[in-house]
Amino acid sequence: MRFFLNRIGFLLLSVWAAITVNFLIPRMMPGSPVDAILAHFQSEGAPLGPNALHALEQQFGLSHAPLWTQYFGYVNNLFHGQLGTSITYYPLTVTEVIGRSLPWTLGLAGTATIISVLLGTFLGIYAAWHRGTRIDATLTTVTMFTSAIPYFWIALILVYLFGFELNWFPQLHAFTTLSNGVPWWRFSADVLYHAVLPGATIVISAIGGWLVGMRNNMVQTLGEDYVTFARARGVRDRRLMVFYAARNAILPNLTGFAMAIGFVVGGALLTEVVFSYPGIGMQLLTAVENEDYPLMQGIFLIIALAVLLANFLVELIYGLLDPRVRQGE
Amino acid sequence: MIQKSPESPAYDEHIGVPLVLDHVSVSFSTPSGPARAVNDVSLTLNQGEILGLVGESGSGKSTLAFTIMGLLPDGAQFDSGSVRVLGSDLYGMNPETLRTFRWKRIAMVFQSAMNALNPVMTVEAHIMDTLQSHNPGIRPEDARRRMNEILDLVKIDPRRARSFPHELSGGMKQRIVLAIAMIFNPPVLLMDEPTTALDVVVQRSILDQVREIQAERQMAILFISHDFSLVRSLAHRVAIMYAGRIVEITGSLERSGPHHPYTEGLMRAIPELGEDDVKIVGIPGNPPDLLHLPEGCPFHPRCPVAFNRCKVEAPPMVQVNDALIACHQYTEPGKEGLA
Numbered sequence: 001m002r003f004f005l006n007r008i009g010f011l012l013l014s015v016w017a018a019i020t021v022n023f024l025i026p027r028m029m030p031g032s033p034v035d036a037i038l039a040h041f042q043s044e045g046a047p048l049g050p051n052a053l054h055a056l057e058q059q060f061g062l063s064h065a066p067l068w069t070q071y072f073g074y075v076n077n078l079f080h081g082q083l084g085t086s087i088t089y090y091p092l093t094v095t096e097v098i099g100r101s102l103p104w105t106l107g108l109a110g111t112a113t114i115i116s117v118l119l120g121t122f123l124g125i126y127a128a129w130h131r132g133t134r135i136d137a138t139l140t141t142v143t144m145f146t147s148a149i150p151y152f153w154i155a156l157i158l159v160y161l162f163g164f165e166l167n168w169f170p171q172l173h174a175f176t177t178l179s180n181g182v183p184w185w186r187f188s189a190d191v192l193y194h195a196v197l198p199g200a201t202i203v204i205s206a207i208g209g210w211l212v213g214m215r216n217n218m219v220q221t222l223g224e225d226y227v228t229f230a231r232a233r234g235v236r237d238r239r240l241m242v243f244y245a246a247r248n249a250i251l252p253n254l255t256g257f258a259m260a261i262g263f264v265v266g267g268a269l270l271t272e273v274v275f276s277y278p279g280i281g282m283q284l285l286t287a288v289e290n291e292d293y294p295l296m297q298g299i300f301l302i303i304a305l306a307v308l309l310a311n312f313l314v315e316l317i318y319g320l321l322d323p324r325v326r327q328g329e
Numbered sequence: 330m331i332q333k334s335p336e337s338p339a340y341d342e343h344i345g346v347p348l349v350l351d352h353v354s355v356s357f358s359t360p361s362g363p364a365r366a367v368n369d370v371s372l373t374l375n376q377g378e379i380l381g382l383v384g385e386s387g388s389g390k391s392t393l394a395f396t397i398m399g400l401l402p403d404g405a406q407f408d409s410g411s412v413r414v415l416g417s418d419l420y421g422m423n424p425e426t427l428r429t430f431r432w433k434r435i436a437m438v439f440q441s442a443m444n445a446l447n448p449v450m451t452v453e454a455h456i457m458d459t460l461q462s463h464n465p466g467i468r469p470e471d472a473r474r475r476m477n478e479i480l481d482l483v484k485i486d487p488r489r490a491r492s493f494p495h496e497l498s499g500g501m502k503q504r505i506v507l508a509i510a511m512i513f514n515p516p517v518l519l520m521d522e523p524t525t526a527l528d529v530v531v532q533r534s535i536l537d538q539v540r541e542i543q544a545e546r547q548m549a550i551l552f553i554s555h556d557f558s559l560v561r562s563l564a565h566r567v568a569i570m571y572a573g574r575i576v577e578i579t580g581s582l583e584r585s586g587p588h589h590p591y592t593e594g595l596m597r598a599i600p601e602l603g604e605d606d607v608k609i610v611g612i613p614g615n616p617p618d619l620l621h622l623p624e625g626c627p628f629h630p631r632c633p634v635a636f637n638r639c640k641v642e643a644p645p646m647v648q649v650n651d652a653l654i655a656c657h658q659y660t661e662p663g664k665e666g667l668a
Contacts, residue, residue, distance in 0.1 A: 132403070223403075225444040232400055232439075233509065234432045234462040244447050323449060323493040 003319050003326055011312040018304040023074050026293050027067070083301070084294035088286055094298035097283060102265070102302070104174055105272070105279030108195055109264045112202035117257060119203070120210025125246045127211065128218035140212060147208025152270035155201040159274060162197060169197045172276045198275045202268050206260070213256065217249035224248070251322055258314035262307030345415040347517040347549035348374035348397065348435070353410035355389075355396050357619075364619040366392040366405070368573035371646075374517065377547040381564030383557055383595070387616055389573040390553045391440060394521045397551070398437050399427050414517055429463060436510040437519040442503040443526055446494040452505055453490040459512055479508040483538060500531035507535070514546065521553045536563060557582075557595050569595070572617050572627040579652035587649045589656050590632045626657065634658060 038053065077083070083094035120143075127136040146154075163171035170176070175190050221227065222245045230244050269281035276282070280299060287295035319326045355367040366389045374380050384390050395401055397412055399419050412419040414435045422430060439445045446455060456476045460467050477487045483504040494502060503523060510518060520539070524532035540563065543550055554560050560567055561582045569577040569592050577589040584596055594612035614631035617623060623630055629639040636657070644655045 225439055225441050226447040228395075228400060228402075229439055229445040229506070230447065230458070232398055232431060232437055233459045234428050235458055236428070236462060239458070239462075243450070247449055248447070321449065324495050 004316070007312060007315050007319075011308060014308050015305065018308060019075065019078065019301065020071075022297060022301045022304065023071055026297055027070075078301075083298040086287075086295045087292040088290045088295060094294050097295060098280070098298055098302055101278060101280045101283045104277060105265065105268075105281065107191075108174075108198055108277060108279060109202060109268045109271075110261075111195075112199040112268075113206065113260050113264050115199075116203045116206035117210055117260065120207040121214045121250065121253070123207075124211045124214025125218055125241065125249075127215045128222060128245070128249070129241050131215075131219050131222070136215075140215060143208030143211045145208075146204050147206070147212075149205065151201055151205035151268070152274055154204050155198070155271050155274040158197045158201055170194050171197075174277050174279075198268070198271050198277055201271050201274075210253070210256075213253055214246075214249060217252055218245050221245045221249045247321075251318070254314050254318050254321070258311045259307070261314075262303075262310035265306035266303040346373060346413075347376060347378075347415060348372070348551065349411075349413045350397070351411045351413070353393075353396060353412060354408040355392055355401065355405055356408055357405050359404075359620065361620055363406075365408075365622070366573050366619060367396060369410070370570075370573075370575050371410075372568060372575060372578070374549045374551055376516075376549055377543075378566065379543060379550045379552055379564045381560035381567040382551060382553045382570060383555065383560050383567055384570035385555055385616055387619075388570045390555075390570055391521055392573075393570070394437065394519050394551070394553055397519060398431065398435065432459070432510075432515065433463060433513045434515055435517040435519070436513070436515040437521065438503075438507050438510045438523045440522040440525065442506040442523070443499060445506050446502060448494055451491055451493055452497075455505075456490070456509060456512065459509055463513065475512065479512050480505075482511060482542065483508040499527055500535065503527060503531075503535055504538075507539070511542065515548070517549050517551075519551045519553070522555070523552075524559075525554070525556075532559075539563075558599055572622060573619065574627060574655065575646075576628065576656070577652060577654045578646075579654075581651055587652065587654065587659065589628075589654050590634050590658070591628050594631075594633075626655075 038056075081095055083098070086092050086094050086097050089097050123139055123143075127139045130136050159171050162168045170193065174194050175187065176194075224245075227240060227244050230240055235244070265280060266284075268279075269284060271277065272279045272281035273285055280302070283295065284299050286292070287299065350370055350372040353367055353370045354365060356363040356365045368389075370393060372380070382390055382393070392401075392405065395405075396407065397414075397419070399412070399422075401407060407420060411421075414430075417430065417434075419427065419430075446452070450458070453476065456479070457472055460472045460475060476490060480487050480490065485501060485504050485508065489497070489501070497505070503526075507523070523539075524535055527535065536559075539550070542548070552560060552564055566578060566580050567582055568575050569579075569589060571591050577592050579586070579588065579592070582592075582596070584593075588596070591612070594610075597610040598612065600609055612631055617627055617630070623640070625641045626632070626635070626639045626644050629635040632639065638657050642657070644657045644660055646653045646655045647659050649659045
């Protein structure tokens with residue numbers, strides 16, 4: 001219980017720090033979104049008057065109040081779920097834009113990450129158990145090769161091969177623009193169909209790291225005295241593999257899981273761009289291109305919160321899995 | 330104490346000698362060729378006996394212990410010979426038979442009790458795991474009763490069973506490892522440096538317990554250590570290992586008796602309690618590289634009494650009074666002079 005409270009306290013503290021940094025950084029940058037819009041109009045040859053400028057500032061919630069007043073206003077807005085208005089998607093709010101993109105990213109990158117973690121871990125256990133055999137050598141070499149390839153390049157190759165040449169899978173988008181009234185299961189099938197190539201891209205590029213990491217950890221634990229002692233005591237191979245070797249080998253990987261799960265929210269940016277997938281990564285690119293500060297700020301905040309939350313959850317799991325951590329606190 | 334030949338059927342099958350090693354050789358494959366860690370070792374461990382096995386680090390003691398358990402590490406190879414526990418050839422068994430045979434007939438206390446327990450499992454889980462691995466249908470209350478018995482045997486409070494290894498002291502862990510080794514009352518027990526990592530007080534109390542349990546159950550114990558004086562106080566007989574070979578098996582470790590020059594060197598390196606003039610003399614040189622063992626007797630480069638023959642011919646074991654000694658001093662009465 002003390003461990004739990006401790007972790008909660010740490011989570012709240014880091015969330016506060018993330019919010020504050022997120023508030024400060026855009027305000028320390030030169031220029032403002034209004035300047036950006038202004039410049040835009042100016043280049044079009046229709047300069048805006050001071051009134052219009054003030055209206056815009058009002059619209060986007062910019063103020064010249066002291067920093068700390070702005071800060072409390074910002075925090076207060078956050079608690080009400082208000083992240084401001086998007087410039088690109090005006091008049092949609094940032095919350096709405098993120099709300100529309102997040103499910104796509106979570107569905108695609110989340111599922112793909114879980115698949116690569118699970119598959120990589122299982123194959124790593126298998127390779128470590130059969131260490132030194134041809135299966136081990138093949139698995140390790142092949143996945144090291146695939147994880148060394150830049151993943152946008154894998155994405156391009158997949159699009160070219162399976163989307164363009166063979167035409168097995170769609171090249172773009174998350175779903176076909178279907179007429180209304182399509183039954184939900186046909187829509188789901190369509191979404192899955194579109195997710196195959198971008199999902200495969202993430203799995204192919206991520207699986208190697210998990211496999212090699214797990215394999216190396218487990219080769220190490222297999223050499224531990226407690227494994228030999230258990231074998232001497234007559235513990236069966238299957239049990240030895242899972243509860244002695246793999247159980248201990250997985251612990252150092254948990255931190256990696258936390259990071260990966262947190263970064264899922266950030267979106268597999270390049271994958272989403274290659275496949276024009278309407279996720280957070282795509283929105284982040286749009287926001288950067290359009291100098292859409294409120295949207296950028298919102299997305300960064302969501303990413304920061306996701307990483308922190310994932311870390312918090314994994315630390316709780318760590319506490320469950322490793323008795324030494326529970327007591328160490 | 331003269332050993333009967335292990336080949337003698339009466340001895341082997343009816344009485345069931347706890348442990349007979351017959352010309353056992355084990356080597357590790359290394360990039361620069363095989364390194365022979367155990368070289369033609371023959372040993373017999375008798376009923377109710379504590380046999381000490383002494384040697385310096387790297388002499389092959391632990392490899393020999395793991396060979397006897399059938400737990401050779403990766404890269405090690407059983408080259409020749411046989412290991413018989415109560416008459417059964419360990420290296421003639423299929424893996425499943427070996428799995429069930431081990432721990433019921435022959436158990437081992439590991440050198441590093443600190444790391445012998447799985448850090449994520451409680452003591453109870455370790456004990457239950459062991460019981461269930463050999464007896465899948467065991468009733469929980471029977472298992473628990475057995476657990477309490479063996480914890481009692483090593484004087485550990487049964488409430489400690491809920492603890493994780495990191496919550497226990499080194500001495501407690503060592504006792505628990507000993508308890509787990511005793512769980513099926515094995516007639517043969519190997520102890521590989523069981524107290525090396527512990528302070529002398531804890532070491533003493535654990536050894537007292539070992540002695541007590543041994544006397545009560547008449548187990549046969551092979552006690553491996555580099556601590557010469559410890560073994561001398563505990564064992565009935567002592568085997569001395571050097572560079573993978575047994576160079577001497579003796580019943581008496583008195584300085585006066587005839588010994589292998591290496592044994593004499595080991596004894597000179599230990600101060601006697603109550604001696605007025607404490608003089609510690611080390612053995613010059615270093616233990617040999619197993620990849621480049623010297624020709625002939627492996628000890629000859631360090632031996633103060635070596636002569637020509639020692640450089641070319643490995644000495645056989647010969648009976649000298651109470652002891653078996655592999656040294657040319659005793660195979661050839663007339664020395665050829667110092668080389």
